[in-house]
Amino acid sequence: MSEITPDLVRHLAGLSRILVTDEEVERFTEQLSLIVDSVAKVNEALEGLDVPATSHPIPMANVYRDDVVEPSLTQAEALSGAPDSGDGRFRVAAILDEE
Amino acid sequence: MAKDELMNYEKALEMFEVVIGLEVHVELNTKTKMFCGCRNEFGDEPNTNVCPICIALPGALPAVNRTAVESSISIGLALDCEIASNGRFARKNYFYPDLAKNFQTSQYDEPIAFEGALTVELPSGSVHNIQIERAHMEEDAGKLTHIGGSTGRIQGAEYSLVDYNRAGVPLVEIVTKPVYGAGAEAPELAAAYVRSIREIVKGLGVSDAKMERGNVRCDANVSLRPHGQEKLGTRTETKNVNSLRSIERAVRYEIQRQAALLAKGTAIIQETRHWHEDKGATSAGRPKSDADDYRYFPEPDLVPVQPSKELIESLRAKLPEKPADRRKRVQAEWGFADLEFRDVVNADLLDQIEETVRAGAKPQAARKWWTGELARIANSQDKDVTELEISGAHVAELTQLVDAGKLNDRLAREVLTYVLGGEGSPSEIVSARGLEVVSDDGALIAAIDAALAKQPDVLDAIREGRMQAAGAVIGAVMQAMKGSADAGRVRELLIEKANA
Numbered sequence: 001m002s003e004i005t006p007d008l009v010r011h012l013a014g015l016s017r018i019l020v021t022d023e024e025v026e027r028f029t030e031q032l033s034l035i036v037d038s039v040a041k042v043n044e045a046l047e048g049l050d051v052p053a054t055s056h057p058i059p060m061a062n063v064y065r066d067d068v069v070e071p072s073l074t075q076a077e078a079l080s081g082a083p084d085s086g087d088g089r090f091r092v093a094a095i096l097d098e099e
Numbered sequence: 100m101a102k103d104e105l106m107n108y109e110k111a112l113e114m115f116e117v118v119i120g121l122e123v124h125v126e127l128n129t130k131t132k133m134f135c136g137c138r139n140e141f142g143d144e145p146n147t148n149v150c151p152i153c154i155a156l157p158g159a160l161p162a163v164n165r166t167a168v169e170s171s172i173s174i175g176l177a178l179d180c181e182i183a184s185n186g187r188f189a190r191k192n193y194f195y196p197d198l199a200k201n202f203q204t205s206q207y208d209e210p211i212a213f214e215g216a217l218t219v220e221l222p223s224g225s226v227h228n229i230q231i232e233r234a235h236m237e238e239d240a241g242k243l244t245h246i247g248g249s250t251g252r253i254q255g256a257e258y259s260l261v262d263y264n265r266a267g268v269p270l271v272e273i274v275t276k277p278v279y280g281a282g283a284e285a286p287e288l289a290a291a292y293v294r295s296i297r298e299i300v301k302g303l304g305v306s307d308a309k310m311e312r313g314n315v316r317c318d319a320n321v322s323l324r325p326h327g328q329e330k331l332g333t334r335t336e337t338k339n340v341n342s343l344r345s346i347e348r349a350v351r352y353e354i355q356r357q358a359a360l361l362a363k364g365t366a367i368i369q370e371t372r373h374w375h376e377d378k379g380a381t382s383a384g385r386p387k388s389d390a391d392d393y394r395y396f397p398e399p400d401l402v403p404v405q406p407s408k409e410l411i412e413s414l415r416a417k418l419p420e421k422p423a424d425r426r427k428r429v430q431a432e433w434g435f436a437d438l439e440f441r442d443v444v445n446a447d448l449l450d451q452i453e454e455t456v457r458a459g460a461k462p463q464a465a466r467k468w469w470t471g472e473l474a475r476i477a478n479s480q481d482k483d484v485t486e487l488e489i490s491g492a493h494v495a496e497l498t499q500l501v502d503a504g505k506l507n508d509r510l511a512r513e514v515l516t517y518v519l520g521g522e523g524s525p526s527e528i529v530s531a532r533g534l535e536v537v538s539d540d541g542a543l544i545a546a547i548d549a550a551l552a553k554q555p556d557v558l559d560a561i562r563e564g565r566m567q568a569a570g571a572v573i574g575a576v577m578q579a580m581k582g583s584a585d586a587g588r589v590r591e592l593l594i595e596k597a598n599a
Contacts, residue, residue, distance in 0.1 A: 015394065017194055061402050061404065062402070063162065063163065063401075063402050064168065066165055066166075067165060069131050072137045072138065072147060072148050073149055075144060078149045088262075089145045089260035090263070091258055094245070094257055
């Protein structure tokens with residue numbers, strides 16, 4: 001059995017900035033457990049085999065872009081989708097930490 | 100900001116062993132950003148070097164900058180690191196508006212370079228071999244400006260403004276292993292290490308390496324433990340340290356602050372601290388907590404980086420000389436005494452003097468101008484001497500004009516101010532302003548005669564061997580000719596006259 005607890009679900013929700021109700025915590029605990037347990041089954045199947053972890057399913061590497069400048073957006077375009085802006089910049093709620 | 104209690108520095112070192120760890124971020128000077136083709140440029144209008152990738156519009160796909168990867172490998176090689184045959188990017192997840200994606204693309208368990216070392220020599224002559232744990236590629240974040248509130252820039256801020264021009268600029272983060280054994284010199288060692296990193300990346304040409312622009316930034320970890328204890332003490336990480344002098348001061352401050360707490364039996368809180376240059380103190384930032392649960396995972400949008408042996412070797416072949424080797428070589432070439440050389444290194448003037456010597460100046464003359472008059476001018480303008488708008492070639496030309504007797508020291512200093520004022524090269528200024536030393540005998544003799552008319556006893560005094568009497572006439576001639584007389588020639592003419 002996985003170790004997904006209601007507290008862990010609340011912690012994850014906090015990190016993800018998602019507001020969850022107690023009922024949802026209960027439901028997600030169950031669902032996440034099921035997912036984690038299912039993934040664990042794959043591990044069982046691999047037991048004893050030397051299979052490296054895969055981050056990309058396609059065997060491809062070294063895809064690069066040359067260091068050549070391409071057109072950027074204009075400031076107006078960049079800010080056009082922002083809920084709020086000022087002084088040519090995105091305006092966000094007060095931040096209580098230094099950059 | 101509450102005032103911290105500090106323990107006397109010597110006492111702190113008697114009671115505790117200092118362990119430091121340094122994280123240095125180097126901004127690469129590629130033309131474009133790490134994952135998109137936006138310009139990598141300091142000081143442009145806000146949000147004009149941005150695109151769907153670096154402001155994270157839905158569906159935008161990053162692509163890795165080849166030059167940035169090569170520069171990162173070069174940095175790794177210069178630090179004697181192993182280069183990973185397979186490296187991956189990872190997402191470091193956090194919510195903070197300095198990056199619009201809600202994650203920073205970085206590297207986690209497979210950095211491009213690892214297990215290196217850098218030899219750092221201190222002014223005292225002690226040599227330290229700093230172990231490098233890793234150097235990894237990542238992207239810089241945008242710039243936040245906090246607006247409003249009456250008590251300063253952060254507290255009570257009403258809102259923040261974000262400029263994403265810097266978001267996505269390629270960074271290499273270089274992390275040391277814990278550094279032991281520096282004792283009282285730990286602060287100097289921290290600064291000397293960062294200076295060496297700067298020299299390396301400047302020598303490689305991969306970064307502009309200007310600390311005042313944030314091209315090189317240092318986070319300094321400091322912890323204390325009682326002598327003889329094996330377990331490391333709790334550390335703090337001081338950020339926002341953007342000059343070599345600040346690094347030294349911040350480390351020293353943390354040693355004294357932590358020692359005072361530990362001596363009282365108070366535990367150190369593992370936290371981020373901010374350095375305040377004006378107050379000469381650190382203050383608590385956010386404690387390490389939930390916010391640092393970054394949930395790294397492999398970046399699905401970028402495929403692995405697998406540099407070939409050929410690429411690595413071709414980059415290795417292009418490495419410049421190591422800073423420690425270079426220092427030994429140039430000190431010997433220039434024939435500087437240890438103290439003279441230390442001043443040059445501490446003032447970050449190696450490049451300038453090398454350029455000046457290469458342009459034809461004698462090493463001692465180059466040193467004299469850079470650490471003397473130019474340093475004085477920079478200081479009076481509250482600048483770093485390396486920021487002055489003058490090239491080594493101009494300084495070399497000035498020393499040559501002095502050597503050729505065309506300028507005396509006073510005129511040379513005057514010419515220097517015009518060079519700094521952008522009037523051109525020293526020779527151009529000398530001819531444009533007619534500043535050359537007067538060594539034309541006719542003009543000098545006329546001035547000497549005029550001076551002698553007011554001080555007729557001088558010739559007798561010289562005949563009697565009292566040469567100091569000549570000074571008054573030389574001074575009068577200088578004054579009459581507004582400082583442009585060749586003092587040596589005036590003296591010769593005066594002696595000739597006395598013995599005639």
